[in-house]
Amino acid sequence: MNRRQFLTLSGIATASLALSACAPAREIIKQTRGDAVPFRDAPIVTDELWRALNRITFAPRWDELARANEIGRDAWLEEQLAPETINDLDCELRTRGLDTLWMDPDLILNVRQDAAKQELQQAALLRAMYSRRQLYETVVEFWGDHFNIEQDKLDCAWLKTVDDRAVIRQHAFGNFFDLLWASMHSPAMLHYLDNHENFAHSPNENYARELLELHSLGVDAGYTQRDVRETARCLTGWTVNQGWTRGRFEFSSDHHDENEKIVLGVKIPAHGGESDGQRVFDAISAHPALPKFIARKMARRFVADEPPASLVEKTARAFSDSRGDIKTTLRAILFSDEFRNAPPKYKRPLQFVAGALRQLNVETRVDAELLQYLVKMGQPLFQWAMPDGFPDRASAWQNNLLPRWQFALALANDEIQGTRVNWEQLQNSAGDGSLRDALKHFSARLLGYELPKINLGAAVKNLRGVPPEKNTQTALALIIASPQYQWR
Structure with missing residues:
Protein backbone atom coordinates (compact mmCIF):
# COMPACT_ATOMS: atom_id res chain seq x y z
CA MET A 1 0.00 0.00 0.00
CA ASP A 41 -31.24 -8.17 -7.51
CA ALA A 42 -30.33 -8.27 -3.82
CA PRO A 43 -32.88 -10.23 -1.74
CA ILE A 44 -35.27 -7.96 0.14
CA VAL A 45 -34.86 -9.06 3.75
CA THR A 46 -35.82 -7.61 7.09
CA ASP A 47 -33.28 -6.13 9.45
CA GLU A 48 -33.98 -9.00 11.85
CA LEU A 49 -33.28 -11.64 9.22
CA TRP A 50 -30.07 -9.97 8.10
CA ARG A 51 -28.88 -9.65 11.70
CA ALA A 52 -29.61 -13.31 12.44
CA LEU A 53 -27.76 -14.60 9.39
CA ASN A 54 -24.90 -12.17 9.84
CA ARG A 55 -24.43 -13.45 13.39
CA ILE A 56 -24.47 -17.21 12.83
CA THR A 57 -22.62 -17.30 9.50
CA PHE A 58 -19.22 -15.90 8.66
CA ALA A 59 -21.29 -13.51 6.50
CA PRO A 60 -24.49 -14.19 4.57
CA ARG A 61 -24.45 -14.80 0.83
CA TRP A 62 -27.39 -13.69 -1.27
CA ASP A 63 -28.51 -17.28 -1.92
CA GLU A 64 -28.63 -17.90 1.84
CA LEU A 65 -30.61 -14.72 2.40
CA ALA A 66 -33.02 -15.71 -0.36
CA ARG A 67 -33.48 -19.17 1.16
CA ALA A 68 -34.04 -17.77 4.66
CA ASN A 69 -36.47 -15.21 3.26
CA GLU A 70 -38.39 -17.97 1.50
CA ILE A 71 -38.78 -20.38 4.43
CA GLY A 72 -38.52 -17.95 7.33
CA ARG A 73 -35.83 -17.22 9.88
CA ASP A 74 -36.77 -19.96 12.35
CA ALA A 75 -37.00 -22.67 9.69
CA TRP A 76 -33.62 -21.62 8.31
CA LEU A 77 -32.09 -21.83 11.78
CA GLU A 78 -33.53 -25.33 12.20
CA GLU A 79 -31.96 -26.33 8.88
CA GLN A 80 -28.60 -25.09 10.14
CA LEU A 81 -29.06 -27.05 13.38
CA ALA A 82 -29.30 -30.22 11.26
CA PRO A 83 -26.07 -29.99 9.23
CA GLU A 84 -26.22 -33.66 8.26
CA THR A 85 -29.22 -32.76 6.05
CA ILE A 86 -27.30 -30.04 4.16
CA ASN A 87 -25.42 -31.04 1.02
CA ASP A 88 -21.90 -29.70 1.47
CA LEU A 89 -20.17 -31.50 -1.39
CA ASP A 90 -18.58 -28.36 -2.84
CA CYS A 91 -16.77 -27.61 0.41
CA GLU A 92 -15.83 -31.26 0.90
CA LEU A 93 -14.26 -31.39 -2.56
CA ARG A 94 -12.24 -28.23 -1.85
CA THR A 95 -10.70 -29.76 1.27
CA ARG A 96 -10.31 -33.32 -0.02
CA GLY A 97 -6.82 -32.66 -1.34
CA LEU A 98 -5.56 -31.64 2.11
CA ASP A 99 -4.32 -35.13 2.96
CA THR A 100 -3.22 -34.45 6.53
CA LEU A 101 -6.79 -33.72 7.62
CA TRP A 102 -7.64 -37.41 7.51
CA MET A 103 -4.41 -38.94 8.83
CA ASP A 104 -4.08 -40.93 12.05
CA PRO A 105 -1.44 -39.77 14.54
CA ASP A 106 1.23 -42.28 13.53
CA LEU A 107 0.97 -41.13 9.90
CA ILE A 108 0.70 -37.39 10.33
CA LEU A 109 3.73 -37.32 12.64
CA ASN A 110 5.83 -38.28 9.63
CA VAL A 111 4.66 -35.29 7.57
CA ARG A 112 6.64 -32.05 7.32
CA GLN A 113 5.67 -29.80 10.20
CA ASP A 114 4.93 -26.74 8.06
CA ALA A 115 2.72 -28.78 5.72
CA ALA A 116 0.63 -30.18 8.58
CA LYS A 117 0.18 -26.75 10.13
CA GLN A 118 -0.73 -24.96 6.92
CA GLU A 119 -3.23 -27.57 5.71
CA LEU A 120 -5.26 -27.26 8.90
CA GLN A 121 -5.23 -23.47 8.58
CA GLN A 122 -6.26 -23.73 4.92
CA ALA A 123 -9.10 -26.07 5.84
CA ALA A 124 -10.44 -23.70 8.48
CA LEU A 125 -10.62 -20.78 6.05
CA LEU A 126 -11.98 -22.88 3.18
CA ARG A 127 -14.75 -24.25 5.40
CA ALA A 128 -15.59 -20.80 6.74
CA MET A 129 -15.91 -19.55 3.18
CA TYR A 130 -17.48 -22.40 1.24
CA SER A 131 -19.38 -24.57 3.70
CA ARG A 132 -23.15 -24.36 3.56
CA ARG A 133 -23.19 -25.67 7.13
CA GLN A 134 -22.40 -22.23 8.45
CA LEU A 135 -23.77 -22.53 11.97
CA TYR A 136 -21.82 -25.75 12.46
CA GLU A 137 -18.60 -24.06 11.32
CA THR A 138 -19.12 -21.08 13.63
CA VAL A 139 -19.69 -23.47 16.53
CA VAL A 140 -16.56 -25.42 15.57
CA GLU A 141 -14.66 -22.14 15.75
CA PHE A 142 -16.20 -21.43 19.17
CA TRP A 143 -15.17 -24.78 20.65
CA GLY A 144 -11.73 -24.46 19.05
CA ASP A 145 -11.26 -21.29 21.10
CA HIS A 146 -12.76 -22.84 24.22
CA PHE A 147 -10.37 -25.81 24.04
CA ASN A 148 -7.54 -23.79 22.53
CA ILE A 149 -4.35 -25.57 21.42
CA GLU A 150 -1.41 -23.74 19.87
CA GLN A 151 0.11 -25.52 16.88
CA ASP A 152 3.60 -24.22 17.58
CA LYS A 153 4.11 -26.19 20.80
CA LEU A 154 5.86 -29.55 20.57
CA ASP A 155 3.91 -32.23 18.68
CA CYS A 156 0.82 -30.01 18.53
CA ALA A 157 1.95 -28.99 15.05
CA TRP A 158 0.71 -32.41 13.94
CA LEU A 159 -1.63 -33.55 16.70
CA LYS A 160 -3.85 -30.45 16.63
CA THR A 161 -5.10 -31.67 13.25
CA VAL A 162 -6.23 -34.93 14.87
CA ASP A 163 -7.78 -33.00 17.77
CA ASP A 164 -9.68 -30.78 15.35
CA ARG A 165 -11.16 -33.80 13.58
CA ALA A 166 -11.72 -36.27 16.44
CA VAL A 167 -12.54 -33.89 19.30
CA ILE A 168 -13.79 -30.50 18.13
CA ARG A 169 -15.56 -31.32 14.86
CA GLN A 170 -16.84 -34.71 15.98
CA HIS A 171 -18.53 -33.33 19.11
CA ALA A 172 -19.25 -29.69 18.16
CA PHE A 173 -23.00 -30.32 17.81
CA GLY A 174 -23.19 -33.24 20.23
CA ASN A 175 -22.99 -33.28 24.02
CA PHE A 176 -20.67 -30.99 25.97
CA PHE A 177 -19.65 -33.72 28.39
CA ASP A 178 -18.63 -36.02 25.55
CA LEU A 179 -16.61 -33.12 24.13
CA LEU A 180 -14.94 -32.45 27.49
CA TRP A 181 -14.12 -36.14 27.98
CA ALA A 182 -12.66 -36.37 24.48
CA SER A 183 -10.54 -33.28 25.13
CA MET A 184 -9.23 -34.79 28.38
CA HIS A 185 -7.92 -37.69 26.28
CA SER A 186 -6.60 -35.54 23.42
CA PRO A 187 -2.85 -36.08 22.86
CA ALA A 188 -2.63 -32.54 21.47
CA MET A 189 -4.18 -31.09 24.64
CA LEU A 190 -2.00 -33.23 26.90
CA HIS A 191 1.07 -31.97 25.04
CA TYR A 192 -0.05 -28.36 24.92
CA LEU A 193 -0.80 -28.11 28.65
CA ASP A 194 2.10 -30.33 29.73
CA ASN A 195 0.13 -33.23 31.20
CA HIS A 196 2.40 -35.64 29.32
CA GLU A 197 4.96 -34.56 31.96
CA ASN A 198 2.61 -34.94 34.94
CA PHE A 199 4.14 -37.70 37.08
CA ALA A 200 3.54 -38.89 40.63
CA HIS A 201 7.08 -37.97 41.70
CA SER A 202 6.96 -34.64 39.79
CA PRO A 203 3.38 -33.36 39.29
CA ASN A 204 2.59 -30.68 36.69
CA GLU A 205 -0.54 -28.66 37.45
CA ASN A 206 -0.85 -26.78 34.18
CA TYR A 207 -3.57 -28.89 32.54
CA ALA A 208 -5.48 -29.37 35.79
CA ARG A 209 -5.63 -25.59 36.29
CA GLU A 210 -6.94 -24.87 32.80
CA LEU A 211 -9.33 -27.82 32.93
CA LEU A 212 -11.08 -26.15 35.86
CA GLU A 213 -10.62 -22.48 34.96
CA LEU A 214 -11.06 -22.42 31.18
CA HIS A 215 -12.68 -25.68 30.08
CA SER A 216 -15.40 -26.25 32.66
CA LEU A 217 -16.02 -24.13 35.76
CA GLY A 218 -14.51 -20.68 35.36
CA VAL A 219 -12.16 -18.78 37.62
CA ASP A 220 -14.99 -17.63 39.93
CA ALA A 221 -16.41 -21.10 40.67
CA GLY A 222 -15.06 -21.18 44.22
CA TYR A 223 -12.55 -23.99 43.89
CA THR A 224 -9.15 -23.66 45.55
CA GLN A 225 -5.51 -24.19 44.70
CA ARG A 226 -5.80 -27.49 46.58
CA ASP A 227 -8.47 -28.58 44.09
CA VAL A 228 -6.06 -27.79 41.26
CA ARG A 229 -3.29 -29.73 42.94
CA GLU A 230 -5.52 -32.73 43.68
CA THR A 231 -6.89 -32.74 40.14
CA ALA A 232 -3.35 -32.83 38.83
CA ARG A 233 -2.58 -35.81 41.07
CA CYS A 234 -5.62 -37.64 39.71
CA LEU A 235 -4.37 -37.08 36.17
CA THR A 236 -0.80 -38.23 36.73
CA GLY A 237 0.10 -40.84 34.14
CA TRP A 238 -2.36 -39.47 31.55
CA THR A 239 0.14 -39.12 28.78
CA VAL A 240 0.92 -39.68 25.09
CA ASN A 241 2.35 -42.89 23.68
CA GLN A 242 5.83 -42.61 22.14
CA GLY A 243 6.11 -46.21 20.91
CA TRP A 244 4.46 -48.12 18.06
CA THR A 245 1.21 -46.22 18.57
CA ARG A 246 2.95 -42.88 18.86
CA GLY A 247 0.70 -39.85 19.22
CA ARG A 248 -2.20 -41.66 20.93
CA PHE A 249 -3.51 -41.37 24.48
CA GLU A 250 -1.92 -43.68 27.00
CA PHE A 251 -2.33 -44.25 30.72
CA SER A 252 0.96 -45.01 32.45
CA SER A 253 0.28 -46.72 35.77
CA ASP A 254 3.98 -46.45 36.66
CA HIS A 255 3.64 -42.66 36.78
CA HIS A 256 0.26 -42.45 38.54
CA ASP A 257 -0.20 -41.21 42.10
CA GLU A 258 -2.13 -44.01 43.79
CA ASN A 259 -2.80 -42.20 47.07
CA GLU A 260 -6.17 -40.82 48.18
CA LYS A 261 -7.27 -37.42 46.81
CA ILE A 262 -10.10 -34.96 47.43
CA VAL A 263 -11.35 -32.92 44.45
CA LEU A 264 -14.16 -30.35 44.74
CA GLY A 265 -15.20 -31.96 48.00
CA VAL A 266 -15.34 -35.48 46.53
CA LYS A 267 -13.12 -38.13 48.14
CA ILE A 268 -11.30 -40.27 45.59
CA PRO A 269 -10.06 -43.49 47.20
CA ALA A 270 -6.51 -44.75 46.88
CA HIS A 271 -5.47 -47.19 44.16
CA GLY A 272 -8.02 -45.98 41.64
CA GLY A 273 -5.59 -45.95 38.76
CA GLU A 274 -6.90 -44.51 35.51
CA SER A 275 -10.42 -44.25 36.97
CA ASP A 276 -9.24 -41.31 39.09
CA GLY A 277 -9.61 -39.24 35.93
CA GLN A 278 -13.19 -40.44 35.52
CA ARG A 279 -13.95 -39.39 39.09
CA VAL A 280 -12.51 -35.94 38.46
CA PHE A 281 -14.64 -35.68 35.34
CA ASP A 282 -17.74 -36.71 37.32
CA ALA A 283 -17.03 -34.12 40.03
CA ILE A 284 -16.56 -31.37 37.45
CA SER A 285 -19.70 -32.42 35.54
CA ALA A 286 -21.82 -32.22 38.70
CA HIS A 287 -20.53 -28.80 39.76
CA PRO A 288 -23.25 -26.09 39.75
CA ALA A 289 -20.93 -23.47 38.22
CA LEU A 290 -20.46 -25.33 34.94
CA PRO A 291 -23.79 -24.64 33.16
CA LYS A 292 -23.62 -20.89 33.72
CA PHE A 293 -19.96 -20.71 32.71
CA ILE A 294 -20.62 -22.43 29.37
CA ALA A 295 -23.85 -20.49 28.83
CA ARG A 296 -22.14 -17.13 29.32
CA LYS A 297 -19.37 -17.94 26.84
CA MET A 298 -21.84 -19.13 24.21
CA ALA A 299 -24.08 -16.09 24.71
CA ARG A 300 -21.06 -13.82 24.39
CA ARG A 301 -20.12 -15.40 21.07
CA PHE A 302 -23.58 -15.21 19.51
CA VAL A 303 -25.25 -12.23 21.19
CA ALA A 304 -23.10 -9.61 22.92
CA ASP A 305 -19.71 -8.99 24.49
CA GLU A 306 -21.56 -8.58 27.78
CA PRO A 307 -24.55 -10.92 27.39
CA PRO A 308 -27.74 -10.12 29.32
CA ALA A 309 -28.07 -11.97 32.62
CA SER A 310 -31.56 -13.08 31.59
CA LEU A 311 -30.16 -14.88 28.54
CA VAL A 312 -27.33 -16.48 30.51
CA GLU A 313 -29.86 -17.85 33.00
CA LYS A 314 -32.14 -19.26 30.29
CA THR A 315 -29.22 -20.78 28.43
CA ALA A 316 -27.75 -22.33 31.57
CA ARG A 317 -31.13 -23.84 32.38
CA ALA A 318 -31.40 -25.33 28.90
CA PHE A 319 -27.89 -26.74 29.25
CA SER A 320 -28.72 -28.32 32.62
CA ASP A 321 -32.14 -29.66 31.62
CA SER A 322 -30.68 -31.29 28.49
CA ARG A 323 -27.63 -32.60 30.37
CA GLY A 324 -25.23 -30.71 28.17
CA ASP A 325 -26.87 -31.10 24.77
CA ILE A 326 -25.21 -28.45 22.61
CA LYS A 327 -28.02 -28.06 20.06
CA THR A 328 -30.58 -27.55 22.83
CA THR A 329 -28.31 -24.96 24.41
CA LEU A 330 -27.92 -23.20 21.07
CA ARG A 331 -31.67 -23.12 20.55
CA ALA A 332 -32.09 -21.32 23.86
CA ILE A 333 -29.85 -18.57 22.46
CA LEU A 334 -30.89 -18.43 18.80
CA PHE A 335 -34.65 -18.36 19.46
CA SER A 336 -34.45 -15.87 22.31
CA ASP A 337 -35.64 -12.25 22.31
CA GLU A 338 -32.12 -11.25 23.30
CA PHE A 339 -30.76 -12.75 20.09
CA ARG A 340 -33.47 -11.10 18.00
CA ASN A 341 -32.46 -7.74 19.44
CA ALA A 342 -28.73 -8.37 19.73
CA PRO A 343 -26.44 -5.35 19.50
CA PRO A 344 -23.73 -5.33 16.82
CA LYS A 345 -20.58 -7.33 17.52
Missing part, protein backbone atom coordinates in the same frame (compact mmCIF):
# COMPACT_ATOMS: atom_id res chain seq x y z
CA ASN A 2 1.53 3.33 -0.98
CA ARG A 3 0.98 6.52 0.98
CA ARG A 4 -1.55 7.93 -1.49
CA GLN A 5 -3.65 4.76 -1.44
CA PHE A 6 -3.55 4.62 2.33
CA LEU A 7 -4.61 8.24 2.79
CA THR A 8 -7.33 7.92 0.17
CA LEU A 9 -8.88 4.77 1.61
CA SER A 10 -8.58 5.65 5.29
CA GLY A 11 -9.76 9.21 4.77
CA ILE A 12 -12.75 8.29 2.63
CA ALA A 13 -13.72 5.28 4.73
CA THR A 14 -14.11 7.54 7.74
CA ALA A 15 -14.79 11.04 6.44
CA SER A 16 -17.12 10.11 3.59
CA LEU A 17 -19.21 7.91 5.81
CA ALA A 18 -19.03 10.54 8.54
CA LEU A 19 -18.35 7.98 11.25
CA SER A 20 -15.49 6.52 13.20
CA ALA A 21 -14.89 2.81 13.77
CA CYS A 22 -14.59 3.68 17.44
CA ALA A 23 -18.08 5.20 17.50
CA PRO A 24 -20.81 3.25 19.29
CA ALA A 25 -21.76 0.32 17.12
CA ARG A 26 -25.49 0.96 17.25
CA GLU A 27 -24.91 4.50 15.97
CA ILE A 28 -22.80 3.25 13.06
CA ILE A 29 -25.61 0.95 11.98
CA LYS A 30 -28.46 3.35 12.74
CA GLN A 31 -27.01 6.41 11.05
CA THR A 32 -26.23 4.64 7.80
CA ARG A 33 -28.98 2.07 7.45
CA GLY A 34 -31.98 4.37 7.38
CA ASP A 35 -34.90 3.13 5.28
CA ALA A 36 -32.78 2.28 2.25
CA VAL A 37 -33.79 -0.70 0.13
CA PRO A 38 -31.45 -3.34 -1.29
CA PHE A 39 -29.95 -2.68 -4.70
CA ARG A 40 -31.26 -4.36 -7.86
CA TYR A 346 -17.17 -6.43 16.16
CA LYS A 347 -15.87 -8.87 13.58
CA ARG A 348 -12.83 -10.87 14.49
CA PRO A 349 -10.29 -11.20 11.66
CA LEU A 350 -11.49 -14.62 10.46
CA GLN A 351 -15.07 -13.35 10.25
CA PHE A 352 -13.87 -10.23 8.43
CA VAL A 353 -11.73 -12.05 5.84
CA ALA A 354 -13.86 -15.16 5.29
CA GLY A 355 -17.01 -13.05 5.28
CA ALA A 356 -15.81 -10.69 2.57
CA LEU A 357 -14.58 -13.54 0.39
CA ARG A 358 -17.78 -15.58 0.68
CA GLN A 359 -20.11 -12.60 0.11
CA LEU A 360 -18.24 -11.84 -3.11
CA ASN A 361 -18.13 -15.51 -4.23
CA VAL A 362 -14.36 -15.26 -4.51
CA GLU A 363 -12.35 -18.25 -5.73
CA THR A 364 -9.28 -18.99 -3.63
CA ARG A 365 -6.78 -21.75 -2.91
CA VAL A 366 -6.02 -20.14 0.48
CA ASP A 367 -2.31 -19.76 -0.15
CA ALA A 368 0.13 -18.61 2.52
CA GLU A 369 -0.25 -14.98 1.44
CA LEU A 370 -3.96 -14.96 2.27
CA LEU A 371 -3.33 -16.61 5.64
CA GLN A 372 -0.71 -13.96 6.34
CA TYR A 373 -3.40 -11.27 6.37
CA LEU A 374 -4.98 -13.04 9.34
CA VAL A 375 -1.59 -13.01 11.05
CA LYS A 376 -1.29 -9.25 10.50
CA MET A 377 -4.79 -8.71 11.84
CA GLY A 378 -3.92 -10.63 15.01
CA GLN A 379 -5.63 -13.99 14.43
CA PRO A 380 -3.06 -16.50 13.14
CA LEU A 381 -5.20 -19.61 12.94
CA PHE A 382 -4.43 -22.23 15.61
CA GLN A 383 -1.50 -20.16 16.87
CA TRP A 384 -2.87 -18.27 19.88
CA ALA A 385 -0.21 -18.91 22.52
CA MET A 386 -2.40 -18.53 25.62
CA PRO A 387 -4.84 -21.32 26.55
CA ASP A 388 -7.85 -18.98 26.71
CA GLY A 389 -8.34 -18.80 22.92
CA PHE A 390 -8.71 -15.74 20.72
CA PRO A 391 -10.49 -12.83 22.47
CA ASP A 392 -14.21 -12.42 21.92
CA ARG A 393 -14.60 -8.73 22.78
CA ALA A 394 -14.43 -5.72 20.48
CA SER A 395 -11.75 -4.00 22.55
CA ALA A 396 -9.23 -6.69 21.61
CA TRP A 397 -9.50 -5.96 17.88
CA GLN A 398 -10.52 -2.34 17.29
CA ASN A 399 -7.06 -0.78 17.39
CA ASN A 400 -5.64 -2.74 14.45
CA LEU A 401 -7.47 -1.40 11.40
CA LEU A 402 -4.51 -0.90 9.06
CA PRO A 403 -4.21 -4.60 8.03
CA ARG A 404 -7.93 -4.63 7.28
CA TRP A 405 -7.55 -1.65 4.95
CA GLN A 406 -4.53 -3.32 3.35
CA PHE A 407 -6.59 -6.46 2.78
CA ALA A 408 -9.44 -4.44 1.23
CA LEU A 409 -7.07 -2.79 -1.23
CA ALA A 410 -5.20 -5.97 -2.07
CA LEU A 411 -8.42 -7.90 -2.69
CA ALA A 412 -9.86 -5.13 -4.87
CA ASN A 413 -6.62 -4.95 -6.88
CA ASP A 414 -6.25 -8.75 -7.30
CA GLU A 415 -2.96 -8.68 -5.40
CA ILE A 416 -3.50 -11.75 -3.19
CA GLN A 417 -1.83 -14.83 -4.66
CA GLY A 418 -4.24 -17.66 -5.40
CA THR A 419 -7.30 -15.47 -4.72
CA ARG A 420 -9.36 -13.90 -7.49
CA VAL A 421 -12.52 -11.81 -7.60
CA ASN A 422 -14.88 -12.54 -10.50
CA TRP A 423 -14.97 -8.97 -11.77
CA GLU A 424 -17.06 -9.78 -14.83
CA GLN A 425 -19.84 -11.13 -12.65
CA LEU A 426 -19.64 -8.25 -10.19
CA GLN A 427 -19.53 -5.55 -12.86
CA ASN A 428 -22.57 -7.04 -14.59
CA SER A 429 -24.55 -6.70 -11.38
CA ALA A 430 -23.06 -3.42 -10.21
CA GLY A 431 -25.19 -1.19 -12.39
CA ASP A 432 -24.12 1.23 -15.10
CA GLY A 433 -20.45 1.32 -14.17
CA SER A 434 -20.70 4.59 -12.28
CA LEU A 435 -19.10 4.94 -8.88
CA ARG A 436 -22.49 5.69 -7.35
CA ASP A 437 -24.03 2.45 -8.67
CA ALA A 438 -20.97 0.44 -7.63
CA LEU A 439 -21.22 1.81 -4.08
CA LYS A 440 -24.94 1.00 -4.01
CA HIS A 441 -24.25 -2.54 -5.16
CA PHE A 442 -21.47 -3.33 -2.71
CA SER A 443 -23.21 -1.73 0.25
CA ALA A 444 -26.29 -3.84 -0.52
CA ARG A 445 -24.23 -6.97 -1.03
CA LEU A 446 -21.89 -6.59 1.95
CA LEU A 447 -23.87 -4.49 4.43
CA GLY A 448 -27.40 -5.57 3.58
CA TYR A 449 -28.62 -2.13 2.57
CA GLU A 450 -27.83 0.77 0.28
CA LEU A 451 -25.90 3.64 1.76
CA PRO A 452 -28.12 6.69 2.28
CA LYS A 453 -27.84 9.51 -0.27
CA ILE A 454 -25.83 11.75 2.05
CA ASN A 455 -23.11 9.14 2.44
CA LEU A 456 -23.14 8.24 -1.25
CA GLY A 457 -22.85 11.86 -2.20
CA ALA A 458 -19.90 12.47 0.10
CA ALA A 459 -18.08 9.38 -1.15
CA VAL A 460 -18.61 10.20 -4.82
CA LYS A 461 -17.46 13.78 -4.25
CA ASN A 462 -14.26 12.69 -2.49
CA LEU A 463 -13.49 10.11 -5.17
CA ARG A 464 -13.82 12.40 -8.17
CA GLY A 465 -10.25 11.69 -9.27
CA VAL A 466 -10.73 7.92 -9.59
CA PRO A 467 -10.43 6.68 -13.20
CA PRO A 468 -13.84 5.41 -14.42
CA GLU A 469 -12.41 1.95 -15.16
CA LYS A 470 -11.51 1.66 -11.45
CA ASN A 471 -14.97 2.51 -10.10
CA THR A 472 -15.91 -1.07 -9.22
CA GLN A 473 -12.62 -1.86 -7.48
CA THR A 474 -12.63 1.43 -5.60
CA ALA A 475 -16.18 0.97 -4.37
CA LEU A 476 -15.43 -2.56 -3.21
CA ALA A 477 -12.34 -1.51 -1.25
CA LEU A 478 -14.21 1.38 0.32
CA ILE A 479 -17.10 -0.73 1.59
CA ILE A 480 -14.85 -3.48 2.99
CA ALA A 481 -12.72 -0.86 4.75
CA SER A 482 -15.73 1.09 6.02
CA PRO A 483 -16.55 1.33 9.74
CA GLN A 484 -19.89 -0.38 9.10
CA TYR A 485 -18.29 -3.51 7.66
CA GLN A 486 -16.24 -4.07 10.79
CA TRP A 487 -19.44 -4.96 12.66
CA ARG A 488 -21.92 -7.77 12.27
